[in-house]
Amino acid sequence: MRNIRLLIWILLILFSYSCDKKETPLPESQVETTEMTDTRDGQKYKIVKIGSQWWMAENLNYYTSTGSWYYNNDSIKYSKPCGRLYLWRTAMAGYESSSLNPSGVKGISPNGWHIPSIEEWNQLGNYLISIGLTGDDLKATGTEYWPAPNNGTNKTLFNAVPTGTVYNNGNNFANIDYQTTFLTSSIDYNTGGVWGRGLDCDKSRITVAPLGLQNGWSIRCVKDN
Numbered sequence: 001m002r003n004i005r006l007l008i009w010i011l012l013i014l015f016s017y018s019c020d021k022k023e024t025p026l027p028e029s030q031v032e033t034t035e036m037t038d039t040r041d042g043q044k045y046k047i048v049k050i051g052s053q054w055w056m057a058e059n060l061n062y063y064t065s066t067g068s069w070y071y072n073n074d075s076i077k078y079s080k081p082c083g084r085l086y087l088w089r090t091a092m093a094g095y096e097s098s099s100l101n102p103s104g105v106k107g108i109s110p111n112g113w114h115i116p117s118i119e120e121w122n123q124l125g126n127y128l129i130s131i132g133l134t135g136d137d138l139k140a141t142g143t144e145y146w147p148a149p150n151n152g153t154n155k156t157l158f159n160a161v162p163t164g165t166v167y168n169n170g171n172n173f174a175n176i177d178y179q180t181t182f183l184t185s186s187i188d189y190n191t192g193g194v195w196g197r198g199l200d201c202d203k204s205r206i207t208v209a210p211l212g213l214q215n216g217w218s219i220r221c222v223k224d225n
Contacts, residue, residue: 031157038062038110045110047223048157051127053120054223057159059083062108064090069166069216072173081145082163085216088183088194091115097187097194102225105185113221118186118195118208120222125197125206128156135199135206146201147177160199166216177201181209181217 032049046057061083067090071078086108092115095105103117128134138160139152145161146152152160164176181198188195193210196217200207211217 033057033157036110036112040110046157046159050124050156050158053124053127055124055158056113056221057157059161059163060086060108060219060221062110064108066090067216069170071164071166071176078163078176081140081159081161083218085163085166086183086219087169087216088211088213091183091219092185095185097185099186102222103185107185108219109221112224114224115183115185115219116222118184118197121182121184121197121206121208128206134204136204138206139199150201151204162199162201163218167212167214169214170216179207181207181211183211183217183219 033046035044035046037044041062043061048055048057058081061079063084064086067087068084070084071082091107092105093107095107095115098105099117099119101117101119101123103114103120105115105117106113107115109115128137133155136151137153137155138158139146139150139154140159140161141150141152141154143150160180162175162177163180164173164178165181166173179198179200181196184195184197186195187193188210191210193212196209196211198207198209
């Protein structure tokens with residue numbers, strides 16, 4: 001009888017510990033989602049709060065007469081969810097480079113939003129690290145967009161998909177099945193390029209690299225404070 005009571009006591013402790021572990025908030029519970037409308041063209045975008053920042057959960061798809069393209073110039077296939085690929089000077093719309101947080105660069109963002117600086121992307125990356133997440137947790141799940149095997153979990157509801165790149169002022173396209181790269185408002189003065197943050201199909205980290213000013217990339221805007 002004594003051994004049976006001891007076994008029951010041990011099982012109760014293990015069950016209590018298991019319940020406590022299940023009650024630990026999941027990363028999904030730490031984000032909020034809603035949508036906003038770009039009053040310029042009526043397009044609706046999903047948006048998500050990750051940490052203290054509100055990010056667009058879809059790529060910017062705002063038309064400009066020059067300096068932006070759909071991948072392969074195919075609006076039917078790539079308008080959603082890829083959005084448009086923008087030259088940096090087009091995205092900035094006359095604003096100067098900024099590495100501030102927040103950047104203060106409206107550029108071609110919807111009203112109440114701005115082009116994020118490299119520091120704002122760093123804030124997002126550091127927040128993910130603080131809750132045990134990686135770049136994989138920004139990626140859409142499955143293999144509809146990312147090639148197999150896709151380690152994306154989309155725990156942040158950021159919905160990142162591979163969007164590729166347009167090169168040489170719209171003359172060449174590449175990497176649609178491999179990566180997505182996001183423009184920032186920040187110039188890398190060592191190379192003369194613009195800082196970009198990206199996600200690759202075979203990497204878990206958020207990549208960082210200077211980007212060419214004659215090439216086009218995706219944009220995720222951040223909500224003004």
